[in-house]
Amino acid sequence: MADTVTESKSVEALTEAEARAELARLSEHLSGANIAYHTEDAPVMSDAEYDALKRRNAAIEARFPHLKRSDSPSEQVGAAPAEGFGKITHAVRMMSLANAFDDEDVEEFDRSVRKYLGAPGEIAYTAEPKIDGLSLSLRYEQGRLVSAATRGDGEVGENVTANARTIADIPQELDGAPEVLEVRGEVYMSHADFDALNARHAERGGKTFANPRNAAAGSLRQLDPEITRARPLKFFAYAWGELSDPLAETQMEAIHRLAALGFQTNPLTKRFTRISDLLAHYREIEAQRATLGYDIDGVVYKVDNLELQRRLGFRSTTPRWAIAHKFPAELAWTRLEGIDIQVGRTGALSPVARLSPVTVGGVVVSNATLHNEDYIQGFGSKGEVIRPDETGQPKDIRVGDWVQVYRAGDVIPKVADVDLARRKSDALPYVFPTTCPECGSDAIREEGDAVRRCSGGLICPAQAVEKLKHLVSRGAFDIEGLGAKQIEQFYKDGWIKEPADIFELKENFGPGKIQQLKNREGWGEKSALNLFDAIDARRDIPLAKLIFGLGIRHVGDSSASLLATHYGTWQAFETAMSQAIVGTGDAWNDLLSIDGVGEVMATSLVTAFHQEAERASIDRLVAHLNPIEAEKPKNDSPVSGKTVVFTGSLEKMTRAEAKARAESLGAKVSGSVSAKTDLVVAGPGAGSKEKKAKDLGIEVIDEDGWLALIGDA
Numbered sequence: 001m002a003d004t005v006t007e008s009k010s011v012e013a014l015t016e017a018e019a020r021a022e023l024a025r026l027s028e029h030l031s032g033a034n035i036a037y038h039t040e041d042a043p044v045m046s047d048a049e050y051d052a053l054k055r056r057n058a059a060i061e062a063r064f065p066h067l068k069r070s071d072s073p074s075e076q077v078g079a080a081p082a083e084g085f086g087k088i089t090h091a092v093r094m095m096s097l098a099n100a101f102d103d104e105d106v107e108e109f110d111r112s113v114r115k116y117l118g119a120p121g122e123i124a125y126t127a128e129p130k131i132d133g134l135s136l137s138l139r140y141e142q143g144r145l146v147s148a149a150t151r152g153d154g155e156v157g158e159n160v161t162a163n164a165r166t167i168a169d170i171p172q173e174l175d176g177a178p179e180v181l182e183v184r185g186e187v188y189m190s191h192a193d194f195d196a197l198n199a200r201h202a203e204r205g206g207k208t209f210a211n212p213r214n215a216a217a218g219s220l221r222q223l224d225p226e227i228t229r230a231r232p233l234k235f236f237a238y239a240w241g242e243l244s245d246p247l248a249e250t251q252m253e254a255i256h257r258l259a260a261l262g263f264q265t266n267p268l269t270k271r272f273t274r275i276s277d278l279l280a281h282y283r284e285i286e287a288q289r290a291t292l293g294y295d296i297d298g299v300v301y302k303v304d305n306l307e308l309q310r311r312l313g314f315r316s317t318t319p320r321w322a323i324a325h326k327f328p329a330e331l332a333w334t335r336l337e338g339i340d341i342q343v344g345r346t347g348a349l350s351p352v353a354r355l356s357p358v359t360v361g362g363v364v365v366s367n368a369t370l371h372n373e374d375y376i377q378g379f380g381s382k383g384e385v386i387r388p389d390e391t392g393q394p395k396d397i398r399v400g401d402w403v404q405v406y407r408a409g410d411v412i413p414k415v416a417d418v419d420l421a422r423r424k425s426d427a428l429p430y431v432f433p434t435t436c437p438e439c440g441s442d443a444i445r446e447e448g449d450a451v452r453r454c455s456g457g458l459i460c461p462a463q464a465v466e467k468l469k470h471l472v473s474r475g476a477f478d479i480e481g482l483g484a485k486q487i488e489q490f491y492k493d494g495w496i497k498e499p500a501d502i503f504e505l506k507e508n509f510g511p512g513k514i515q516q517l518k519n520r521e522g523w524g525e526k527s528a529l530n531l532f533d534a535i536d537a538r539r540d541i542p543l544a545k546l547i548f549g550l551g552i553r554h555v556g557d558s559s560a561s562l563l564a565t566h567y568g569t570w571q572a573f574e575t576a577m578s579q580a581i582v583g584t585g586d587a588w589n590d591l592l593s594i595d596g597v598g599e600v601m602a603t604s605l606v607t608a609f610h611q612e613a614e615r616a617s618i619d620r621l622v623a624h625l626n627p628i629e630a631e632k633p634k635n636d637s638p639v640s641g642k643t644v645v646f647t648g649s650l651e652k653m654t655r656a657e658a659k660a661r662a663e664s665l666g667a668k669v670s671g672s673v674s675a676k677t678d679l680v681v682a683g684p685g686a687g688s689k690e691k692k693a694k695d696l697g698i699e700v701i702d703e704d705g706w707l708a709l710i711g712d713a
């Protein structure tokens with residue numbers, strides 16, 4: 001869905017027809033996302049994506065006001081109450097908040113307030129954390145709690161009175177309150193309670209929540225109040241609805257009044273008269289974000305004087321007197337608790353940051369990558385400084401530091417920056433280990449390699465497990481029912497230590513011992529038998545998948561295909577690898593003659609076959625298999641020796657099929673168009689590659705043209 005934002009035209013360039021169509025699409029997207037987020041407590045996109053779509057919608061509406069739809073997302077607050085709950089019509093509408101994303105937006109907010117009021121002198125604002133929970137309106141009559149309602153669509157909310165009564169922070173009775181008082185605020189869940197709740201659910205095999213906000217919303221919006229009671233919810237009061245008497249003359253005093261009545265109010269609420277002080281407070285709150293113990297997603301500024309608030313009033317869904325200054329959705333600061341070293345399949349030692357958990361872009365992050373040794377020191381892959389301090393020196397990262405975490409979409413979060421001002425004076429530079437933490441072997445960093453590697457080979461348990469996981473992965477043996485999780489379990493139990501053990505599993509743990517597997521969580525007799533069948537089915541394995549599955553460094557799936565087509569049979573391949581000597585001889589030269597095989601890969605291959613333990617492991621595995629001969633390329637085919645690029649969608653074959661077929665005919669398949677490309681096969685939706693081919697004068701044909709060319713039509 002991000003495509004709608006990133007890949008669409010600039011708003012200025014839209015034609016009227018395009019604008020109309022896009023507004024319709026955005027309205028549908030956003031209302032779907034709203035229901036998922038507010039009604040189902042299960043968001044389908046990140047908040048940053050949602051906010052970006054909403055801004056684009058507003059920008060299009062601003063340019064084409066007459067196209068604004070009657071169901072415009074700009075005019076909506078939240079989502080209508082869910083089925084099952086009683087409904088409560090709010091005496092005073094519940095609103096949303098306008099957003100500011102940077103300092104300039106905040107200054108603009110101040111200017112617009114002043115302009116609206118006719119440029120008065122000093123204006124005071126309050127600044128307080130924006131709690132990331134869900135809002136709740138509590139109605140008190142004669143000091144007694146009579147009803148509680150969620151925001152719903154702002155007009156009508158869900159009746160959650162019985163649920164609200166189970167929350168300790170919500171007083172049932174008030175002393176000295178106005179006759180009618182609606183107190184509004186945020187229901188939220190602390191990090192500690194969230195972790196404990198998720199751990200309890202995970203233990204029972206139940207569903208876990210993505211973040212504390214979802215957990216709070218899912219816990220309050222329960223049809224059975226006893227479930228709510230069992231969930232540790234909290235409440236901060238920060239606003240009010242209907243009132244029989246005013247609470248105070250200013251926002252700040254009103255908050256003090258609510259505190260005096262027995263509500264929790266946020267201790268970081270402060271009052272300022274200068275915008276620069278508001279912004280300084282924003283940064284102060286941002287710096288404390290990870291240690292507050294609950295999620296916040298920004299800072300809310302409100303005009304302090306309630307008479308001015310009244311004069312400013314409301315737009316359709318937001319007050320003119322307040323704004324939410326959001327934290328960047330994809331960035332958050334937190335403490336680096338430690339650095340763990342993970343060992344991969346090829347022995348690479350990867351540093352992983354262990355973080356004080358922090359919610360970034362709607363997901364709780366407690367691990368992030370630190371890439372490699374140089375990255376920790378502040379250097380990029382070419383030795384350049386990637387995190388300069390004021391003097392241009394690299395900022396290194398130390399355990400105990402405050403670090404900035406970046407997370408976008410589904411990519412692995414990474415540590416992006418470090419705050420030297422908050423570094424403890426006794427923090428020591430990080431020393432990258434020179435031995436493998438898993439097996440104690442030397443970890444060696446070769447000239448020109450950013451990565452340090454364990455030299456333990458198969459004696460290293462970490463490498464062994466990762467190699468096994470690779471063997472059963474999708475591009476390789478792809479054994480159904482035997483994924484990374486099962487491999488780890490079997491390895492721990494000593495059932496599978498090396499690849500051949502997979503194919504001996506049935507003999508060793510077959511019918512007689514099936515009981516052992518059955519007793520495992522997640523396994524029954526049927527799934528055990530299915531697993532043995534799935535393993536048996538893969539004894540006939542295409543040569544390319546076998547070569548790829550061996551997990552030899554630098555040998556990816558397309559290189560494995562090249563090797564398979566070149567050698568044809570396992571015997572030929574194995575003989576060649578055994579005979580080859582790195583750097584010299586016929587077998588070596590033959591290997592290097594394969595288009596796409598370079599010295600690095602060739603060395604890695606030959607070394608693997610000459611390394612005793614590794615070789616023994618390969619032989620043991622292959623003894624259980626019947627490798628399927630690879631189709632020899634036809635040298636006389638019309639495409640042999642040509643470099644072909646497939647782009648766009650293919651309708652008569654999958655990409656993988658097309659690629660395999662082309663390769664079997666002796667063509668080389670490439671992913672990108674360059675001067676070396678001979679032919680581009682473009683299906684519907686082909687974009688930049690087709691254009692580039694045309695620019696370069698390369699022949700472009702469609703799928704049918706391709707099939708005709710290779711004689712498959």
Ligand SMILES: NC(=O)c1ccc[n+]([C@@H]2O[C@H](COP(=O)([O-])OP(=O)(O)OC[C@H]3O[C@@H](n4cnc5c(N)ncnc54)[C@H](O)[C@@H]3O)[C@@H](O)[C@H]2O)c1
Pocket residue numbers: 033034036037038043044045046047048050051077078095096097128129130131132133134135136151185186238239300324
């Ligand atoms: N990911 C999604 O699919 C999706 C869908 C809908 C909405 N959202 C997210 O929800 C938010 C928009 O929803 P919204 O309309 O509720 O606006 P909002 O959450 O940005 O702001 C309004 C709300 O802030 C809350 N709030 C917290 N602390 C407050 C304080 N101190 N003072 C006043 N209000 C305070 C109140 O509950 C109020 O209703 C955005 O962050 C958006 O990204 C995400």
Ligand SMILES: [Zn+2]
Pocket residue numbers: 343436437438439440441454455456457460461462463
């Ligand atoms: Zn090791």
